[in-house]
Amino acid sequence: MMKQVDPEKLKSFINAAQLCLTVPIASFMANEKNIWLKFNTHPRGDKGFDSFQKLTDGKWDEKELRLIINNFDGLFGTPIINFLMLSRLKEKNMIALAKIDAQYRPLVKKILGTRQIGLERSIDNPKQAAEILFSHVQKQKMTLRELSEKSGLTQMAISNFKTGKDIRLSSLIQISKALGIRVILDES
Numbered sequence: 001m002m003k004q005v006d007p008e009k010l011k012s013f014i015n016a017a018q019l020c021l022t023v024p025i026a027s028f029m030a031n032e033k034n035i036w037l038k039f040n041t042h043p044r045g046d047k048g049f050d051s052f053q054k055l056t057d058g059k060w061d062e063k064e065l066r067l068i069i070n071n072f073d074g075l076f077g078t079p080i081i082n083f084l085m086l087s088r089l090k091e092k093n094m095i096a097l098a099k100i101d102a103q104y105r106p107l108v109k110k111i112l113g114t115r116q117i118g119l120e121r122s123i124d125n126p127k128q129a130a131e132i133l134f135s136h137v138q139k140q141k142m143t144l145r146e147l148s149e150k151s152g153l154t155q156m157a158i159s160n161f162k163t164g165k166d167i168r169l170s171s172l173i174q175i176s177k178a179l180g181i182r183v184i185l186d187e188s
Contacts, residue, residue: 005035006076010028012081013075013084014028020089021046021049022043023041024039025038026039030072033071034071034072036068037066039065039066042062048088051089051111054110055089055107057071087104095108102181126166130161133175133176134162136180144158144159151177151178153175157171
């Protein structure tokens with residue numbers, strides 16, 4: 001049995017996409033898996049289109065002047081509509097969104113890559129780790145007591161870490177999770 005596309009989600013997606021593009025979308029069609037966006041003119045040179053194509057893994061059909069997006073339904077498992085509306089696929093806006101809300105980071109990374117948006121930082125010692133994490137504590141206007149409650153660690157352990165004392169990896173992960181930050185080990 002074929003699953004129908006939610007017409008409201010589809011309409012929201014098309015409207016959000018059009019906000020990001022300088023070339024108008026002439027028409028669209030969709031089924032349960034794919035969407036086709038038709039254009040009257042080639043979107044050549046449209047930065048928004050280039051970013052949109054990367055974000056959606058769209059395939060450009062030169063002959064038909066259309067973008068074919070496969071696995072369309074899979075896009076709705078992401079916050080893509082809000083992302084498109086908030087960022088307008090402008091680099092400055094995307095970077096700002098990635099920095100303030102972790103749910104948008106995978107979308108921004110797909111378009112810009114991690115190095116360009118500066119979300120990953122190298123840590124050489126516990127003091128550097130503490131500086132990074134506690135800058136997020138400040139941004140979130142969180143007290144040590146709140147961090148203690150969210151992370152499950154004692155205020156003393158958190159206070160010691162804040163001053164640069166060493167902590168266990170499991171504690172670092174607990175603090176990171178409480179702040180909505182991922183710890184990534186890179187083999188490069």
